[in-house]
Amino acid sequence: MKIKTLAPRNIVFITGAFVSSSSWDQLQIFFRERGFETATPAWPFKESSANALRLRHPDQEVASTRLASLVEYYTAYVSKLPEKPILIGHSMGGLLVQLLIQKGLAFAGIAIHSLQPQGIFTFKFSFYKAGWGPLGFFTSTKKTYLMSFKEWQYAFTNCMPYEEQKEAYYKFLIPESKLVVRDAITSVAKVDFKKPHVPLLFISGSIDRFIPASLNYSNYKKYSHSGSITAYKEFEGRNHFVLGQPGWEESANYILGWISNL
Numbered sequence: 001m002k003i004k005t006l007a008p009r010n011i012v013f014i015t016g017a018f019v020s021s022s023s024w025d026q027l028q029i030f031f032r033e034r035g036f037e038t039a040t041p042a043w044p045f046k047e048s049s050a051n052a053l054r055l056r057h058p059d060q061e062v063a064s065t066r067l068a069s070l071v072e073y074y075t076a077y078v079s080k081l082p083e084k085p086i087l088i089g090h091s092m093g094g095l096l097v098q099l100l101i102q103k104g105l106a107f108a109g110i111a112i113h114s115l116q117p118q119g120i121f122t123f124k125f126s127f128y129k130a131g132w133g134p135l136g137f138f139t140s141t142k143k144t145y146l147m148s149f150k151e152w153q154y155a156f157t158n159c160m161p162y163e164e165q166k167e168a169y170y171k172f173l174i175p176e177s178k179l180v181v182r183d184a185i186t187s188v189a190k191v192d193f194k195k196p197h198v199p200l201l202f203i204s205g206s207i208d209r210f211i212p213a214s215l216n217y218s219n220y221k222k223y224s225h226s227g228s229i230t231a232y233k234e235f236e237g238r239n240h241f242v243l244g245q246p247g248w249e250e251s252a253n254y255i256l257g258w259i260s261n262l
Helices: 021-032 050-055 067-079 092-102 125-135 149-155 162-172 178-185 213-222 248-260
Strands: 010-014 037-039 086-090 108-112 200-205 230-235
Touching: 010 021, 010 067, 010 092, 021 037, 021 162, 021 248, 050 162, 067 092, 067 178, 086 092, 092 108, 092 178, 092 200, 108 248, 125 149, 125 178, 149 162, 200 213, 200 248, 213 230, 230 248
Parallel strands: 010 037, 010 086, 086 108, 108 200, 200 230
Antiparallel strands: none
16 A cells, blocks of 8 residues: 655665664565665665675774764765655664754654664663673774674564574674764764754664663653654564564554654
């Protein structure tokens, strides 16, 4: 079924850290079948498959990635499109959506389990446990960080069957820049929450350890411009691997409905 809407038909999916851009494959098919044009531009130096990227670890090019350069990269990409697109981002991709919306580059945005902007905090222990290793303190920033399977189980695929966790690990996990993770607590990740903005939807998961639902809710509540649309939805049983977790269609259908009502 194709929806009737005045919203643009272009969607740009923005990937988060630690996973290949192929993690969007199922959602791309879902939205294309409903009449949208979709694009999933990979981060610089990450155009290869997950397996190929793991074989390059430790990768100095990926290790050099910074949040500011990603903002510039996606700014250039989106600016070349014929119309302002709908931006959908996951985790750090969600933070990038927030930063790009702040620059007036989108028709609307959906931040799925979004990494927090500067100044948003949580006291959830799981957030610090999941994020401590990737920050890579006391290790060389010239080398990428590659999550162990045990870390992946804790941070991304908790509560999923072992075989599904293992399959997802080898299919999607990639090495990451320690610097880009650290940049999330700097002024590069600053959002002006009082500024008018296009419609923005936050989606969270009740069992996400990496980006707890309470952190997403704090992020959502921080937006204070009364004339702008900001929405929030928490899904039960969703972990940080929400894009590939069985039942992802529930989130996709909710996003579709939200877009259709803009």
